[in-house]
């Protein structure tokens with residue numbers, strides 16, 4: 471017998487039922503309707519599967535050995551999953567108190583067994599609508615969160631993110647006894663760029679500065695925030711002073727290598743940097759965030775006074 475391939479956009483279902491005949495019957499109906507279905511024989515197995523893979527829809531029998539349906543629903547609600555799991559409970563019992571117990575355990579809906587196929591499909595459509603709604607809300611929240619922490623002009627993180635995130639990064643590095651470095655960077659003679667090529671070109675330079683910097687630092691752990699104007703801060707967790715100086719020199723060289731291509735033509739750009747490191751418990755371990763930033767800032771200004779286009783670390 472051929473079954474329809476899972477239709478795009480239909481949520482994956484985990485079907486949990488200890489009775490093999492019932493399980494196969496329902497699974498076949500679901501597959502025929504275009505759902506991708508995986509099967510589990512009881513709550514314990516189901517919970518393991520859910521921990522490994524996200525299923526937006528859970529259809530579970532009530533009475534099963536080891537772990538029953540309501541217990542499974544309750545445990546699923548306690549997990550931190552990537553999205554909401556819409557749970558449909560199947561029960562052979564009819565009593566109202568019984569159904570209330572199932573719903574209170576975290577089930578969204580219930581059906582009496584054996585389920586009437588058109589009714590099962592109609593209830594699943596409701597579930598799929600709720601799952602889709604929840605996913606679009608989650609995506610919108612994620613977009614909003616990204617916007618709220620991003621500097622719109624350059625795509626770097628904004629000052630607010632830096633203020634919130636740096637203490638957390640420092641705390642994490644202290645806990646694991648790792649150093650953390652920060653780099654203050656400032657584009658040289660930026661006012662001259664704005665005055666000479668126009669503010670549009672200035673904006674392009676800011677954006678390209680961030681893109682080039684991102685390409686030169688470790689993508690998984692290091693990050694850059696716009697500190698203000700043409701001043702940026704790069705955070706390098708788990709990076710000692712020598713490593714940070716080396717990484718910053720790479721950034722400096724990448725910026726200075728070629729003129730930036732802008733709508734106003736090629737613009738030679740250089741930047742100056744100051745590097746400061748917070749050591750775990752050792753020397754410098756007692757520094758506060760403000761002292762760390764002040765140290766990086768003082769070194770940035772030493773780079774400026776030393777002739778610009780350079781990295782200063784002490």
Ligand SMILES: [Mg+2]
Nearest residue numbers: 488531533534
């Ligand atoms: Mg059963």
